[in-house]
Amino acid sequence: EVQLLESGGGLVQPGGSLRLSCAASGFTFSDYAMSWVRQASGKGPEWVSIIYGGGSPYYADSVKGRFSISRDNFKNTFYLQMNSLRVEDTAVYYCAKAVGAAGTTWFDTWGQGTLVTVSS
Amino acid sequence: DIQMTQSPSTLSASVGDRVTITCRASPTISISMFLAWYQQKPGKAPKLLISKASILESGVPSRFSGSGSGTEFTLTISSLQPDDFATYYCQQYSSYPLTFGGGTKVEIK
Numbered sequence: 001e002v003q004l005l006e007s008g009g010g011l012v013q014p015g016g017s018l019r020l021s022c023a024a025s026g027f028t029f030s031d032y033a034m035s036w037v038r039q040a041s042g043k044g045p046e047w048v049s050i051i052y053g054g055g056s057p058y059y060a061d062s063v064k065g066r067f068s069i070s071r072d073n074f075k076n077t078f079y080l081q082m083n084s085l086r087v088e089d090t091a092v093y094y095c096a097k098a099v100g101a102a103g104t105t106w107f108d109t110w111g112q113g114t115l116v117t118v119s120s
Numbered sequence: 121d122i123q124m125t126q127s128p129s130t131l132s133a134s135v136g137d138r139v140t141i142t143c144r145a146s147p148t149i150s151i152s153m154f155l156a157w158y159q160q161k162p163g164k165a166p167k168l169l170i171s172k173a174s175i176l177e178s179g180v181p182s183r184f185s186g187s188g189s190g191t192e193f194t195l196t197i198s199s200l201q202p203d204d205f206a207t208y209y210c211q212q213y214s215s216y217p218l219t220f221g222g223g224t225k226v227e228i229k
Contacts, residue, residue: 044209045158045166047218060217094165106156106213108177110165 009114022095
């Protein structure tokens with residue numbers, strides 16, 4: 001069974017940092033791109049970042065230069081380092097397994113989500 | 121960026137009703153069928169229902185169907201069941217940034 005388990009969310013002050021982790025199991029992790037998608041309360045999902053099996057990352061403009069995605073194919077885990085956090089980054093962050101060709105991906109499995117709250 | 125607009129934002133329906141949700145893309149999705157639909161229940165992650173506009177994910181009931189291309193797509197539930205009351209989102213994956221619609225909440229009438 002494919003499973004994704006996020007961790008690392010919490011309350012942080014504006015300008016602070018957090019590192020989210022997503023542990024994957026049930027599939028050949030290195031074969032798949034992995035992504036972070038966030039959802040503010042009452043809003044639709046917002047794609048944040050994706051990293052391909054070989055490590056190429058892409059970011060939404062709203063987080064470019066502040067967030068960094070990485071992966072460890074030996075640990076079947078990928079990460080989202082979030083720096084210079086803003087109030088508007090407050091959301092539930094989901095990790096998701098991406099399917100499809102490079103640049104044209106959708107998400108067939110999602111984690112349960114971890115809440116990030118940016119507030120003073 | 122490709123903006124995805126869903127309508128209606130809320131839909132009230134009864135068990136057994138046929139329900140149609142529309143998702144419009146602006147500008148057009150260049151790879152015209154690259155659209156997915158997800159179902160989300162309160163406090164849960166989205167669940168993939170359909171990819172490539174009309175391909176049903178394994179295990180998804182056949183009462184769900186998708187159609188469309190280019191700028192207009194639809195998700196149809198042929199006979200609404202109690203488990204289908206949820207919020208539905210479309211997502212284009214033709215180009216970065218990947219973008220989602222604002223959602224359609226299907227409520228009990």
